[in-house]
Amino acid sequence: MKNNCSSLSLKQIRDLLKVGQISPLTLVSEMYDEIDKFSNLNNFIALSKDMAFEQAEKSWKRIKDGNARKLEGIPIGVKDLYAVKNLKMTACSKALENFVAPFESQVTENLWNEGAICLGKLNMDEFAMGSSNRTSCFGASINPWSNGDKLVPGGSSGGSASAVASGTCFAALGSDTGGSVRQPASFCGIVGFKPSYGRCSRRGMIAYASSFDQAGIFARSVEDAAIMMDSMMSHDSGDSMSSMEKIPNLENANISVKGKVIGYPANWMDDLDSHVVNNWKKALKILEDLGAIIKPIDLLEFDAYLSTYYLLTSSEAASNLARYTGVCYGNKTDKKINPEYNKTFALFGEEVRRRIFMGVHNLSQENYENGYSLGLKTRKYIKNQFMDLFNDVSMIVYPCSPREAFGVDSVFQNPSDAYHEDVFTVIANLIGSPAISVPIGLGKNNLPLGIHLMTKSFEEEFLISAAKEIEKYAEFKGWLDYDKK
Structure with a gap:
């Protein structure tokens, strides 16, 4: 067990910083020592030391002047999907290996304005397409719970989850298109929280599937996740889907579950x-003992949700990634334009190319009605089903993942096997x-399992x-x- 500041929660370190018991400069230096110690996990793909120490120096002055902000001096990591001005923003793809962000994303700007400190960029699946962090051009990130065989941390935000679980940052930004915050949190034994669509601005995030993408947060506790999300949420006129709903105070949220109807499929x-089921029942028993009414519900089979999700997201991905032509973004080293071969497309990894091809197929004239159009109709049906369901239940509870973390070298027989890693999270x-993933217990291999909680929007x-x-x-x-060293 660790004995330094990295063993503390975000709230604990915030309290120490606020009263000056530790300086942000000392804290940042200690966190970089931890990052170096755990470099074998391949979490941080780029460090922003100059930026971090400059932010720390300003934070220390504000603390001494009595002007500390909500997150003053707290070091965090950022998934390499967010624009941080003057830092590389690659989405872990060779197609963007030399791209430097010319502006700041809305979410990171909100965090810096509250005093958070950027330690660097974190590993991820290429363009957020994957469930294991194995499609990154920087190589796979490793789960800190690995003992002997290397385990995946989940994906696509695997580097963020692994960094928080290893204690190399107090929280980390992720993005969640179909479970990319919650599933890695389950694999790594931490908390992963995705707010309602529109709560956090998407401006400055590299788009995968725009009607699904949402910023999310990894933290060591639910309270820490709430503290971070309070500063991340905002209305943004620069995001057409940004919500106008009143921003809640999540850190102080205290609504009793007593008398609430909790559904489970x-x-x-x-x-x-059996280990997954037993931990699921454990969560339901906790809620029942607190006075909640536990009610069985019927949902569609997994594949109904999964197929709709992949049909629509691949279609949106094909449209979004069409911008990487080498004209504005992408590889520009080849001055000769070959009309039969796109050099940037060749730099995409296998999984990204696969999803683009799937999307192009679904959007083609001959397949549109039974492809993308059908997906939209099915999504509307699913949403209506859940809106009706939420008239009867206040929350739905089920496992976050059908299994524990698996080996980095595990081979899926076909891509659809890999896609089934998202069966519980895409809804x-x-x-x-x-939705949120909370650690609930251990599986048959003594690895973490998360329980998945979901309510209606907002x-x-x-x-x-x-x-x-x-x-x-x-x-x-x-x-x-857990001894991760």
Whole structure:
């Protein structure tokens, strides 16, 4: 177990910083020592030391002057999908290996304005396409829970999850298109929180599937995640889908689960590993003991949600990635234009090319009605189904992932096997609901399992309140108790 500042929670370190018991400069220096110590995990792909120490110096002055902001002096990591001005922004793709962000994303600007400090950019699946962090051009990030065989940290925000779980930053930005915050959090034994679609601005985030993409956060506790999200959420006129809903105070969320009806899809239990089911029942028992009414519900089979998700996201990806032609973005080293061969497209990894081809197929004239158009109709049906369901239940609870973390060298028989890693998480993105993964226990290989909580849109306060209760009574110590060194 660690004995330095990196073993503390974000709230604990915030309290120490506020009263001057530790300086941001000392803290940043210590965090870089931790990053160096855990360099074998391949989490940070670029460090921003000059920026971090400059931010730390300004934070220390504000603290001494009594002008500390909400996140003053707290070091965090940023998924390499966000624009941080004057830092490289590659989406872990060779297609953008030399791109430097000329402006700041809205989410990171919000965090810097509250005093957070940027340690550097974090590893991810290329263009956020993947569930294991193995499609990155920088190589796979490694799960800190690895013991012998190297394990994946999940994806696409695997580097962010692994960094928080290893104690090399107090929180980390991720993005969530179909579970890319929640599934890695489950694999790494930490908290992963995706708010309602529109709560956080997408401006300055590299687009994968625009009607699904949402900023998310990794943290060591539900409270830490709430503290970070309070500073991330804002209305942004620069994002056409930015919500005008009142911004909640999540850090102080305290809505009782007593008397609330909690639904769980009983028809999903049959084919799951017994450890996954037992931890699921453990979460339901916690809520029931706190006075919640537990109610079985029926949902469609997994594949109905999964196929709709991949049909639509691949279509949006094909459209979004069409900008990487080498004219404005992409590889410009070849001055000769070959009309039959796009040099930038050749730099995309296999998974990115596969999803582009899928999307082009679904958007083609001959396939449109039974492709993209059908996907839109199915998504509307699914959303209506859940809106009706949320009239009867306040929250839906089920596992975050059907299994524990698997080996980096594991081979899927075909791409659809890999896509099934997202079976439990894609629903929240299809309907725009907030969702969170909270560590609930260990699986058959003594690796973390997360429980997945989801409410209807813009009910984050109840979601966070319930997640705090699950966390409290699950008593999962996670990264503090597990010897990752």
